[in-house]
Amino acid sequence: MAAIFFNKLGNTDEAAIRWLARLDMPDLSDRDKQAFYHWLNSSEKHQAAYLRAEQLSSRSNQLQNSNNLELLFNGEAQGRSSADGLSVSATKGKALISFGLPAWQSWALSCSIMLMGVAVLFNVLQANDITSYHYQTAVGELQSHTLADGSTVWLNTATELSIELGEHERKAYLKKGEALFDVRHRDGQSFEVYTDSGVVQVLGTKFSVYYDNRDATVTVLEGKVALGFAQDENASFEHQQVLLPNQSLTFQAVRDGEQPKTVDAKSVLSWRNKRLSYQGVALELVVKDLNRYFDEEITMVDDDAFRQMPVTANFRVTSVDEAVYKLAVSLDLDVSVSDAGQTHTLAPRGN
Missing domain, CATH: 2.60.120.1440 (Jelly Rolls)
Structure with a gap:
């Protein structure tokens, strides 16, 4: 639920603050962690916003060493006190919080207040929801x-x-x-x-x-x-x-x-069905396209006429060995393989 709620936020900085707070919660799940890394890595803007949120956290930690924490918020609050030694006095736009709490509780409190502000804005932000x-x-x-x-x-x-x-x-x-x-x-x-x-x-x-x-x-x-x-x-x-x-x-x-x-768009886009289809395409262009699919490399001898040889073929993308074999059989080519098996070189038969 947390991951879904966070990703609905349209404002990147608000989402970054929420993630920063969520990562410190004891009930953080593996699913939440995966959702966080997905959000963080999906945009440089997200990464910059998270750095800003961390800087805000660092500044808050510095303030925790004092007995007073001043927070800005959009709203009004009435003064109150509690048995825990916490008192709040506020006017519109500013609140002065005095407390005698351990540092981690102070940061949790400041996070909670910031997140309350985010929650208040949530209905407004929904109009600009972005799913990434x-x-x-x-x-x-x-x-x-x-x-x-x-x-x-x-x-x-x-x-x-x-x-x-x-x-x-x-x-x-x-x-x-x-x-x-x-x-x-x-x-x-x-x-x-x-x-x-x-x-x-x-x-x-x-x-x-x-x-x-x-x-x-x-x-x-x-x-x-x-x-x-x-x-x-x-x-x-x-x-x-x-x-x-x-x-x-x-x-x-x-x-x-x-x-x-x-x-022939259907043939050009046949890769989505794990097939490659070529209709009269120059061999050098076919080889260039095939090299996108394998870590191994297919090369050709330096012969312009050979490189421009038209290729008409349709086969599944499975392995470089099978692709080279089908080209060699259909075009009557010679194939040499490097000792490490990383390079397959095509040449005219008997070259």
Whole structure:
């Protein structure tokens, strides 16, 4: 319950304060710990907010050495005293708390008061609820996930993706790799995918974005998407190009004014079913694509005509040995393997 409640908070600093307090509670569970690390690692903003919360904690610890702790809060309180030696006197906006408590109890008290302020704000923050997701795949690993809005996302090999779903907007951040999105339509609410190359905006469709740390390629399977650019996630989106089903384009091509390429999107995106399909694709491009899925490397001899040899093949992604074997059989190639088994080199037969 705690993990779900914390993640609903729209304000990052409020969430950081809650996590800091929760981590000191004796009933902290393994599930809470996992949720905390998921929240912390999903955004640099979360990490910065948590550092600020820790600094606040440190300052509070310094104040605990005195007998008075002055706290600011939005509200009014009446003076009272207790048998524990605690007295509170307050006016709107400020409270002076005098106590004779052990240090840990003082910090717990200050945390409790801060968290009461957070709880008071919770109903206001609900209007800006943001549900965050962070996914990452290893080399050769594939994943699929259904989001809270009913959309589905598939992650290809070596991919890192963060998603934020809010009441008024849905945003995804593709840091590397390739993701296929099946976006559930919502009236008046777009779905945007950000890469370092540009932004993809949709209302409801099925498309993929592949970012190779230099440029991003967008391929549409169903519906249509708009490609454009924005200075940052808060800047207005201005689309430059629209893609329809079975069309593909890179952001660099958009900048250069090129037209979309016609592709067999179903074949291009067959990786989500753990299959790779190529229709007349140059061998060097096939090898480059295959190398995304394995720790071992596939190389080719330095022969331009050989590298441009067209490949038409369809096979499952299981191991580098099987992939190389199928290429060698279908194209009548020679294969040499390094002593360590980490490099497979392709060459024309009898070369």
